[in-house]
Amino acid sequence: MREGVKRMHYVLAYDIGTTGIKTCLFEVESQIRELCSENMGYNLYTMEDGGAEQEADEWWEAMCLTTKSLLHNHSIDPKSIEGISFCSQMQGLVLVDENGVPVRRPMSYMDQRAREEFKEIMGTGVQIAGGNMSKVLTCLKITSAAPLSVKDPVWKYKWVEKHEPENFKRVAKWLDVKDYLIGRCTGRLTMTEDSAYATLIYDPRNGKKCWSQKICSMLGVNMDHLPEIVSSTDNIGPLTDTAAEELGLCAGTPVFGGGGDASLIAVGSGCVSGGHTHIYSGTSGWVSTVVTKPMVDIQSMIAAIVGAQKDLFNYFAEMETAGKCLEWVRDHLALDEIGVYLDQHHIGNADPETKSVNLYDYMTESVKDIEPGAGGVLFTPWLHGNRCPFEDPDASGMFFGITLDTGKTHLIRAVLEGVCYHMRWMLECQDKKTKTSEVIRFSGGGALSDVTCQILADITGRTIEVGDRPQDAGSFGAAALIAVGLGLLPDMDSVRDMLPAQKVFTPDSSKKLKYDKYYEVFKQLYNSNKKCYAALASANNA
Numbered sequence: 074m075r076e077g078v079k080r081m082h083y084v085l086a087y088d089i090g091t092t093g094i095k096t097c098l099f100e101v102e103s104q105i106r107e108l109c110s111e112n113m114g115y116n117l118y119t120m121e122d123g124g125a126e127q128e129a130d131e132w133w134e135a136m137c138l139t140t141k142s143l144l145h146n147h148s149i150d151p152k153s154i155e156g157i158s159f160c161s162q163m164q165g166l167v168l169v170d171e172n173g174v175p176v177r178r179p180m181s182y183m184d185q186r187a188r189e190e191f192k193e194i195m196g197t198g199v200q201i202a203g204g205n206m207s208k209v210l211t212c213l214k215i216t217s218a219a220p221l222s223v224k225d226p227v228w229k230y231k232w233v234e235k236h237e238p239e240n241f242k243r244v245a246k247w248l249d250v251k252d253y254l255i256g257r258c259t260g261r262l263t264m265t266e267d268s269a270y271a272t273l274i275y276d277p278r279n280g281k282k283c284w285s286q287k288i289c290s291m292l293g294v295n296m297d298h299l300p301e302i303v304s305s306t307d308n309i310g311p312l313t314d315t316a317a318e319e320l321g322l323c324a325g326t327p328v329f330g331g332g333g334d335a336s337l338i339a340v341g342s343g344c345v346s347g348g349h350t351h352i353y354s355g356t357s358g359w360v361s362t363v364v365t366k367p368m369v370d371i372q373s374m375i376a377a378i379v380g381a382q383k384d385l386f387n388y389f390a391e392m393e394t395a396g397k398c399l400e401w402v403r404d405h406l407a408l409d410e411i412g413v414y415l416d417q418h419h420i421g422n423a424d425p426e427t428k429s430v431n432l433y434d435y436m437t438e439s440v441k442d443i444e445p446g447a448g449g450v451l452f453t454p455w456l457h458g459n460r461c462p463f464e465d466p467d468a469s470g471m472f473f474g475i476t477l478d479t480g481k482t483h484l485i486r487a488v489l490e491g492v493c494y495h496m497r498w499m500l501e502c503q504d505k506k507t508k509t510s511e512v513i514r515f516s517g518g519g520a521l522s523d524v525t526c527q528i529l530a531d532i533t534g535r536t537i538e539v540g541d542r543p544q545d546a547g548s549f550g551a552a553a554l555i556a557v558g559l560g561l562l563p564d565m566d567s568v569r570d571m572l573p574a575q576k577v578f579t580p581d582s583s584k585k586l587k588y589d590k591y592y593e594v595f596k597q598l599y600n601s602n603k604k605c606y607a608a609l610a611s612a613n614n615a
Contacts, residue, residue, distance in 0.1 A: 082561055083108075083153045085143075085322075086551035087136060089161035089250055090334075091181065091356040092117055094132065096139035097545060098149060099552040101561050104571045107542055107549070109147045111139040117181060122614075123466060125183035125457075129167065129175045132250070133257060133319075141321040156327040156555040157258070157312070160341075160547030161251030163271050163333035166229040168298075171245040173256045177237060180229045182357075183393060183457055185466040187228035190235060194292060195221070202371035203464065208291055209371065212273065215285050217367030218376035220273040220292070222464050227274055227292055234293075247272075247298045251331055258320075258328045259310035263303045267336040270379035275302070277367065277379055305332040305381040306558040329558045335361060335389055336381040337550030342514040343540065343569040345382065350503075350510040352496055352529070352537075353546075354519025358395025360499040362388045362509050373462035373502040381554060382565045388507055390499035394456040395492050396518050398470070399433065401456060402488050406481055407436050437524040440486035445531065445584045446591050448483040450474045452491030453598055462502045463599060467610040473598060489525055490588075493532040494595045500533060512536045514574075516546035526576070531584040532592065538574035 081100055088095040093114035100106045115131035118124075144151060164182040169175050195204040202209060204221050212219035220227050226247075234241045248256065249268040256262045266282055269275040274294055276285040282302040289296050303309060307330045317324040331337065334353075339361055342351040350362040364386050369376045377386035394401075451473045458466035472484060503509050513535050519525050520543035530537040540546070549572065556562040 082155055082556075082559070083149070084552050084555040084559075085140070085154055085157040086548040086555070087157065087159045087254070088545065088548045088551070089132060089159060089254065091162055091183070094135040094139055095545065095548065096136070096143055097548040097552070098143060098147070099548075101552065101556045105549060105552050105556065105568075107545060109143060110545070110548075111143040111146070113139050117183075118178070119183075123185040125181040125185075126178040127181055129179055129253060132254060136254065137319050137321070144321055151322045154322060154326055156329055156559055157322070158329040158551040158555045159251035159254060159331035160334055160337040160551040161249070161254075161331065163249060163268060163335055164224070164226050165250040166226050166233070167248040167250060167253040168230075168233060168240070168244045169246050169248060169253065169256070169262070170243050173253070173260070173262055175253070176240045176243040177233065179250065179253070180233075182224060184229055185223050185458060187232040188223050188466070190228050190231040191223045194231070211291060212288060213369060213371070215276055215278070215288060216270070216273055217277075217369045218273050218378070219369075219371060221371065221374065222460055223466055224460070226272050227294060230294065231292070244298055246300045248300060249333070251333070252300070255309055255328055255330070258312055258316045260313055261310045262300045263309055263330070264300045265305050265330040265332055266302055267305065267332050267379045267381055269302045271333060275379075303330050305330045305336070306554050308558055327559070329555050331551050331554060332381040334547050335359065335378065335387055337554070338516050338547045339363065339387055339550070340381055340553055340565060340568055341546035341549030341551075341572070342516045342543075343572040344514055345565050345568050347385065348508060348510055349514070350500075351514040351516055352500075353517045354395040354492065354496075354515070354525070355517040355544075356395070356397045357391060357393055358492065358496065358517070358519070359389060359391040360496055360503060360509075361390070362503055362507055364388045364507055368506050370502065370506050373505070374460050374464050375462070375499075375502060375506070381550065388503055390461040390503060392454065392495050392499065393458055393460060394454055398452075398454045398456060398488050398492055399436070399519075402485055403432060403436065406484060407432075433518075434522065436485055437489065437522040440482050440489065441524045443482055443486040445490075445587045447487035447490055448479055449476065450479055450483050450487040451494075451591060451595050451598065452484070452487040453595075454488070454491045454495055461499055465599075465603070465606065467606040468599060469606060469609070471598075471602075489528055490532065490591075491595070492519070493525070493529045494592050496529065497533045497592060498596060500535075512538055514538050514540065516540070516543045518544045520544070523576070523578075526578045530578040530580040532588045534580045534585045536580065537578040539576040539578075540572050541575050
């Protein structure tokens with residue numbers, strides 16, 4: 074290498090989402106820069122009883138195919154890859170045997186079958202926040218959180234124990250999604266600290282990486298099933314010969330722990346210090362604020378989860394379906410019905426001589442001139458139940474306020490606004506316990522739409538910042554972890570300077586005043602219909 078020429082460092086980050094993988098190549102030097110990426114989808118298997126599962130082999134196949142495709146299509150020498158890591162969906166349940174092979178299909182974070190298991194353990198005695206008071210207080214004392222959602226991994230674990238005893242007998246370890254893939258890469262079965270905390274049976278006190286024996290005993294968890302806990306920046310091990318051959322990479326490539334999407338999207342959004350708030354809208358959605366100590370709001374179902382950075386937590390409020398609501402709009406309201414075909418050409422296949430039009434962009438642009446409030450129509454974005462600020466697997470979506478004057482553009486606008494109303498609700502719930510930032514970083518696919526960004530600014534009254542490639546914030550976070558693990562970055566605090574805002578949206582105060590009135594009605598819709606949701610669910614399950 075010639076004197077004065079700096080060496081470029083290349084790393085691979087895998088974003089393991091709910092419905093697909095995105096494999097990204099990054100260059101690390103004075104900045105972290107995404108060079109190219111490849112995508113591939115896989116299935117989410119949903120069931121009438123609330124089940125939601127995926128195939129582990131589909132994850133691995135997508136990982137292998139996208140890696141080989143990226144290396145081939147962009148002429149990348151596998152020897153130049155200095156490390157790989159992961160940003161992944163969290164709170165999955167991947168039960169594997171002693172060889173790291175799943176004993177059944179992994180259960181998604183969306184799975185909500187374990188209602189009876191929850192009731193058997195938490196539904197007895199004096200109640201607090203929907204759970205047995207003594208057990209809830211024990212959990213809060215140890216973890217500053219409690220497994221009060223039927224979607225929490227421990228109840229999935231108990232569901233398998235009860236309903237599939239033969240599979241359960243074969244269990245050697247309980248892993249999360251990325252940790253399974255790391256095991257397949259390295260042969261080592263571990264779990265990063267943030268994923269361990271998300272099980273809500275982990276003890277974060279005193280800086281020790283350990284599982285809580287007291288909580289495991291109370292909930293009936295076999296501690297032999299729990300893997301070794303590692304840090305997000307740890308080098309878990311070298312890529313094995315077998316994994317390297319299947320991926321098209323070099324054996325011995327370092328594999329780093331990475332983190333869950335909630336942790337790494339915060340990092341990749343530049344939220345790396347106390348008080349930084351980001352909002353994410355992908356398949357699911359959340360509001361997260363970086364805090365320096367554990368905290369919990371059991372009434373609103375918000376907890377400070379361990380982050381990817383040492384001694385920092387993400388005060389995290391989640392909704393199950395955010396961008397998924399817009400996908401539902403695409404499939405059931407928009408296609409063929411609001412002028413999606415332009416000059417007989419589907420907009421996804423626009424004439425190359427003209428400006429390319431993305432279907433989602435077209436939908437959001439089609440409603441940008443609709444007045445705030447969508448003509449008096451409200452939409453509840455609870456298409457797969459809800460977690461925060463209320464936990465109810467029976468809650469569902471609805472349009473409220475339809476009149477003879479309502480058109481489909483009003484309905485589409487109402488969906489965008491409904492997701493943003495819910496984000497504001499979670500943001501205000503967080504403000505009860507901590508100070509959220511006045512300037513908020515917005516990430517995920519939803520942040521690609523200027524219309525959505527402005528609606529979010531107007532509804533929340535906050536300034537919204539969007540970085541480069543906001544849909545890849547988690548991958549940026551994973552790349553940053555590799556860089557720290559390799560010693561290319563001094564620490565995580567330096568990340569924000571590498572991720573400046575590319576767009577800024579300031580709230581319109583007059584629109585905010587109008588949205589305020591609709592927002593108050595929106596918040597009342599759940600309590601007003603709670604009994605109806607339960608009755609409808611009972612009728613559907615009869």
